[in-house]
Amino acid sequence: MTDATFIETTSRPDAAWGAVMAMALCVALLIASEFMPVSLLTPMAEGLSATEGQTGQAISISGLFAVAASMLITTVAGRLNRKTVLVALTGLMLASLVMVAVAQSFAMLMLARALLGICVGGFWALATAVIMRLVPASEVPRGLSLMYGGQAIAAAFAAPMGSYLGDIIGWRGVFWALVPLVAGNLVWHLVALPSLPARGRQSLGTLIEVLRRPYFARGLIAAMLSWGAAFTMFTYLRPYLETVTRVDVTTLSILLLVLGSAGFIGTWAAGRFVGNNVAAQLKLPALIMGAVTLALIFAGASPVLTGLLLAIWGVMNTAMSVIFMTWMSQNVDDAPEAAGSLMVAAIQLSILLGAVIGGLLLDGFSITATFAGSVLLSAIATALIGSGRRMLKP
Structure with missing residues (x-):
């Protein structure tokens, strides 16, 4: 995006571009959190006295809960303000990262990843509909591209940074490093997201x-x-x-x-x-x-x-x-x-x-x-x- 385009879009009073950028950061952090075990699989397995195959299930368990959350989120939270739901989901991501960082057992790791899965499934199920409410119809493609830009950034840098930093500060240190970023994103959501009352429950x-x-x-x-x-x-x-x-x-x-x-x-x-x-x-x-x-x-x-x-x-x-x-x-x-x-x-x-x-x-x-x-x-x-x-x- 050029500087001129950025100035043009951010100056529009009818578009909440700050909220869109907050969601883009949330996407980057979600992707980084979900797939960080890929780059840290070996040391995580050693630290938790588990096999690499077992530790790989840390991704599968988050996927299981993401499936359930994506199917149920619009029904269970159908009448809740979408801002409240997104803030709560970001809070679950924060709790999950802390739990992984302090985990002393394979069971604790699985519980933490289950919480992350709820956040992943719930966020992605609501994301497009929320973007459509944050920007004018003509700007929806741009809003979506900005949000998915967070996914591309995380895909490019999360895994290599995870493996590199893991060798320096340990795999627990990598997850601790994500904690302040997610906490900041949660605050950004509180500040930038407008009130988004529910528009009905999906059948x-x-x-x-x-x-x-x-x-x-x-x-x-x-x-x-x-x-x-x-x-x-x-x-x-x-x-x-x-x-x-x-x-x-x-x-x-x-x-x-x-x-x-x-x-x-x-x-x-x-x-x-x-x-x-x-x-x-x-x-x-x-x-x-x-x-x-x-x-x-x-x-x-x-x-x-x-x-x-x-x-x-x-x-x-x-x-x-x-x-x-x-x-x-x-x-x-x-x-x-x-x-x-x-x-x-x-x-x-x-x-x-x-x-x-x-x-x-x-x-x-x-x-x-x-x-x-x-x-x-x-x-x-x-x-x-x-x-x-x-x-x-x-």
Whole structure:
């Protein structure tokens, strides 16, 4: 965004751009908090006397509660002011980080991650609708792009910074470092968010009606398989880089930075090229990311080649969200909130299943088996999607 654009948008009296930026920061902190265990998996497992596969379930448990929260938030909190709900969810994120930092047992870690999952699912289920109330209709795309910018920043820097700082201040220190940032974000929400009275309660019947549409159900399953394949691999990337590529902490951080930074390219490219022909693009994430994961199984010993492959994977990882959300907006435009809740639930459930499947394969067999499981899920997703025509509304 140029300076001129920034001045123009922030000067508009009918747009709460400060609140939008507060939500963007919340997104960055949510993503960082949710996936920080990926870059700290090994030391966290050692510190809690657990296996790496068990510690990986810290991501799956947050996904489980995120699924439940995304489906129920608009019903349970339907009559509450949306500002109150967002502030409360941010408070849960703060409590979760403190609990992780002081955790002395695997059970405490799981409880803390469950709280984070409620925050993740609740926030994402409400986020788009809140943005639509903060800015004029013509500015909604800009507001959404700012909010998702927080996701891109976290994806680029959270993992490499986590692994690097974890080696210096310990994994507990990394989570403590996030605490003041989240506390500041909570205060920012209190100050910047206007009052957002509820506009009615979403009916569970609407969710069921949308889910019963065959083309949408197929697309939802395809999304779950695509994200499931991604997180079967991504959750256990650090053990792979340590045991197969055999990198030190510095190189590990560089490779994670390469992967995350490539996400900016994916976001830009998807925003530029994803359009009316979205059907043909639905299979690209699973196809390309699956091929990259397969290549890593055979070519992971070279740090340079691994870095190149991870960059390609990172591009498609961020493009995947834009592709599937564009598909959703074009094909369920009559019930976008219901479809959005179902998409958030499906994605979080796929993250849960990916972490569970990957952890079982890692503990039961090897990291190669984990990556092979990811490739298999990608292949199933690609076959299901096909040309993508069966996922378009009649």
